[in-house]
Amino acid sequence: MIAVALWSVAALLALAPAGVVLSTRPRGSLIVYGGCLIATSTLCVTALSDLLHAPQLTPSATLPIGLPWLGAHFRLDALSAFFLVVVNLGGVAASLFALGYGRHEDSPGRVLPFYPAYLAAMNVVVLANDAFSFLVAWEFMSLTSWALVVSHHREAENIRAGYVYLLMASFGTLALLLAFGLLVSGAGYDFDAIRASHPSAAVTGTVVILALLGAGSKAGLVPLHAWLPLAHPAAPSHVSGLMSGVMTKVAVYGFVRIVFDLLPEPVWWWSMVVLLVGGPTATLGVLYALMQRDIKRVLAYSTIENIGIVFTGLGLALAFKAEGLDWVAALAFTAAMLHVFNHALFKSLLFFGAGAVLAATGERDMEKLGGLIHRMPKTAFAMLIGCVAISALPPFNGFVSEWLTFQAILLSPQLPSWGLKLVIPAVGGLLALAAALAAACFVKLYGISFLGRPRSDVAASAHETDRFSLTAMLVLAAFCLIAGILPGLFIDALAPVSKAMVGNIMPHQVGLQWLTIVPIAESRSSYNGLLVFVFAALCGTAAASAIHRFASDRLRRAPAWDCGHPDPNPAIQYSASSFSQPIRRVFGSVVFAAREIGEMPPPSSPRPARLRVELHDLIWEALYAPIAMVVGFATDRVNVLQFLTIRRYLTLVFVALIVLLLVVAL
């Protein structure tokens, strides 16, 4: 099994240099993306069959590369297999989408070599079984994705995005490097050796914080998220889908691998830290998303929200595991993993849709779109499913994982720790708020870009996207529905993962009456997506046919009513910023220090009145800007050293030597 996986990764790596050669050929992108499609489907099928049929086997392999005395260790256990499925399902969809979308690329030479390498890097992170290979693959993943972020390098904001991303990725890797450094010092590089070691409480505590910093900065936890909404939208759309849908999940994998697998039994305060980061991340992420007008940036911020939900689930799992309630820990952990899977599905779908819109109109700004449901009906249909799913509405998949998380929260009064008793209800409230705001956010995204009347000529003359892209989107949409109405299948598939990580599993779901899911006991809670879907479909169809049959089925078209004042000017419609104005007024004054400033011209002046909205990114201003200022100040001072005479340089070297010798001597 693992041999197949490693060969597929090797094939992906081989496609990277081929991409350089092929990028000048007319059919080059077809070959590269086709190759990626085959390799990732192989990986996906391999991992899925491993997860479903032989999760207890953990085949491993050692390759003679990397550190000479160590080699590179790889292992395919249940956790790796699940994340391989997520990574490669995203990879398959992105490659399929790119078969069509890649043709719009102006400079394929900047994308084709890095894309397969990026896919390979994510796979290697998940497969790695020693600290060295893990970190090298992690950094390789960061660098290849950075190259993809700056592939459209002529736009100034992409360069800035790439710069911020590079800094934050280095910071994340540094944190992980230190975490592994602490773990490795007592044991060895091999993960098996780390598992067998017994680090002290101080070491494990530090490692948890470092892992949260390292993996969290890659996943986009607030306040380490600053790079994400810049970098994810800057990349080509299929890569944006991969970065948001899949790479953030690789970061979650890193956190789970370190905290749940490599470290010994958790302590309750770990969960406190994770929950206190996860809950606010969910709410802040979606509030930021609501304030944006760039489609891809909305999606990037919404990724932050979903990562918050995943980390809340993980925090709950840690809390319950620490207190010995491992059957609830299994519920919370399964909820988090299911959300990982679900988010990979709908976020890829939504980014692809945004890419299709971008290709059709050249616009990412919602204020210039509108009415696309008429021009791109199939894309609009797929996007609608993605929007409903990500808003956690039944009968789609996003609801199931949030519902399971809520069920875990409802069991938390059983926890003995008082800190958790106070924090968990607050986090539950934040999650509920995030769910409601997410619905508002996606009503806005869909309503402004796809409904209404076109706000620009490009939107009015848009065309439906190509067949490959459509297939990719519709397949993902179908998965969203299937995972929503048959969640039992997916929960059962996750059982080996939860068994390996928290030591218990959720009750077996498939085989329950009508495929209901019952997280604990039927007397507590149950949900049946299939029946809800069937009932709703039946009621809707029955109502439609009864009304058409017995009442009226006539339809007339007329100009819009609009209370008697229809205005043909599309500017009369609500815009993206006006749509979120009420929510901005409610939440924005605190979260964004938002102010609306009305400027009235003096009497008798013909100048128009203006309304200006001021929004502040308080996290950037309070955290990043001061650091940037200090660094800038320091570099300015040090800059003097660049313009010295040779005499002074020699003196400097001499003094440095003396100081070093003194340090060594003492």
Next chain:
Amino acid sequence: MSALRDILSQGAQMSLVLGLAPLLTGFVRKVKARLLRRRGPPLLQPYRDLIRLMRKDAVLADNASWLFRVIPYLMFSGTWVAVSLVPTFGNGLLFSWTADLIAIIALLGSARFFQALAGMDVGTAFGGIGSSREVMIASLAEPAMLITVFSVAMIAGSTQLANVAEFMGSDAVGLRVSLGMAFVALTIVALAENARIPVDNPATHLELTMVHEAMVLEYSGRHLALIDLSSQLKLMLYVSLIACVFLPWGMATADSSVARLAFGALLYLGKLTALGFLLAVFETSIAKMRVFRIPEFLGAALMLALLATLLRFVSGSL
């Protein structure tokens, strides 16, 4: 035999709520009119309106999309499924395990999601204003509702509405501070969700003050009838929900006799009448709020619900 009985009972409840929903709305209107010393429309007027609307041609705006035509059916089916999962006169519904209270709220959320989209489909200013305000109200009402559900569910040890109702009807409940807070929070949310005064005015004709009505401004004929019916069902749902969680007495169980069922049904009618009357009295005694005072009103519900949940976390008996 028992399966047939269960199906009949479920079917009876589904058609009962559908049949009674317009009557409840008509009753509230009637009481409101009488309190204002008007005679008011007859009790059956909502039925007549619905039938009249259904028989009329549906007039669609020129640029309305397919989604605009589908949404009334989506809203109706979502709301009807949600309301048919709330126990009314009898507990032990056949499909009560299909969706718990969280899922019922989420189903209503789906209906609202589509309704807000419908407001934006034609691309008019009024539709946008309605949708934008609706999602603002929902972004506060929905978390308040969910947290209320959390507190109730933690007291009853279940999110399954049938079990909650059963527990609330038993002697194990007693007087609890958290339940009182949850009740107030739920009432505020119910007012907001059903577009009642002081959040929204169901009878307003001034466009700038409308929320719900502004969203559905472009609808006509059978589409409008379905949307009206959905809002009536939604009112029914919230009244039934309050009745079954906070006044669960006299509900029939799965195996009770026909006489017991009939008694339960009568009692349910009584509860509907009482709650509908209270709603009308409340609406006539209070003025509508400015839009940006609604967040404070709903924020109070959110805080109360959160307090109720916290109390429950801190002490098992409060």
